[in-house]
Amino acid sequence: MKLLMLGGTEFVGRAITESALSRGWEVTVLHRGHHPAPPGVTALRGDRTADDGLAALTPGGGRGDAGTWDLAVDTWSGAPSAVRDAARLLSGRVGHYTYISSRSVYDHPAPAGLPEDGPLVSGASPDATGDLPYALAKRGGELAVLDAFGKRALLARAGLILGPGENIGRLPWWLTRIARGGRVLAPGPREAALQYIDVRDLAAWVLRAAEDGLHGPYNLVGPPGHATMGELLDACAHATGSRAELCWTDPEPILAAGVEPWTDLPVWLPPGELYDTIHAGNVDKALAAGLTCRPVTETVTDTWHWLMSLGGTAPRRPDRPQVGLDPRTEERLLAGPVTGHAMGTGESARSRPSPS
Known part of the structure; x- marks a missing residue:
């Protein structure tokens, strides 16, 4: 498998990158350069908040060709327009796109046992720019990925994430x-x-889910x-x-x-x-799809x-x-x-x- 990791140098992104490398996958990481990329990856530089932030992924933009991947994983939590731009650029060159979203996208308060078809926050847009509430940013990112990839998109709605590398504290x-x-x-x-979920269990499930071609939303947190x-x-x-x-x-x-x-x-x-x-939260769907904690x-x-x-x-x-x-x-x-x-x-x- 060939993985394009958008991010990949901190916590969730790094755990996914390291899990993919441990499987023998070929991994390309696009990152801003604030932290060193894990050894063994092809590292590309790009700041997705800049106008030319995806230049390294375009033809002749640092790879010598357009580049194709089996899977892209995106952890972005800022303005949804950055997710939109990446997903549109990659829609014809990536087989499957996983967006690490959040259970915050459910309309608050989410009752106990709420499954993936529960009501979602309103007012989110894939074209939104600037600072947004976290829930709207993540839901806007979901919409951007769905628009570009449809049934080739997996929405991993993570809950509380713990484990080595945690940068929340x-x-x-x-x-x-x-x-x-x-x-x-x-x-x-x-x-x-x-x-909660251990970040390494999240990473392992995301990669298995992509291999299996899973799509749509999954609450991704332990029972x-x-x-x-x-x-x-x-x-x-x-x-x-x-x-x-x-x-x-x-x-x-x-x-x-x-x-x-x-x-x-x-x-x-x-x-x-x-x-x-x-x-x-209800996690029956992820457990049935092989989540272990x-x-x-x-x-x-x-x-x-x-x-x-x-x-x-x-x-x-x-x-x-x-x-x-x-x-x-x-x-x-x-x-x-x-x-x-x-x-x-x-x-x-x-x-x-x-x-x-």
Whole structure:
């Protein structure tokens, strides 16, 4: 297989590129040059926000010919017009086009169990330029790909993505916080089911799906309850060797203190509408199409090893807000009555109920 990766030097794009290389595929990466491309690829330079950003993909634009590929994968999350331009340029030279979209394209709030035919955000356009809300940008990108490729287009609507290479900072924040030790504010309920996908499992499924010629939308995230909040934080303690005390606290005092779920306390959401939207999506279609998900302990441990290889500081995308709880806020909450169950890391996660 010949893969054209639009991006390919960070997190999702890099994981897909490395997965393709491990299969012996021939990989071409078009990127801006902000980060080195993985060894073994044909690297082309291009800034898709510039007028000539796709010049390297045109005849005589750096390849010596027009170039053809079996598959293109596009992770773009900016203005949909960039996706439109790439898809139109490649429609006659690429067999299959996969767009890494997002479950954010569903009309908010998305109820628990919503499948791929649920209502979508309105007002999206494949021709839109400039800064857009994330949901509109991703839906506009979907429309652009569908317009150019039709039934040769796969829309991978990803949910929460974790794993080595994460440049948002969610799992790296929990790892570094728990590694620091002491009393750690652990947002309850401990048994709350999480829905996420390891970036390497996402990459493997995307490439298999392209080989199989799958098309249309797929919710691409692990099944709800593949891990719980408790299992995630226990895995962080185990991976880092920390003796931190996880102080499980009910949502009410956390929210009353002005703590923002998802950003101040990454991954965590209290029960309610947003929790159902993020952590309770329907993934039957992807599971039936071969999606498999590795254990949370593997995701967490491998992310910690990757983080340590960088000296403990993870890269962060400049277009995403910083995540993590202010230490002073954590201290104030821990100084008050903890309304959940506080425990050390010696208490096994296996002793508590697992969601079905």
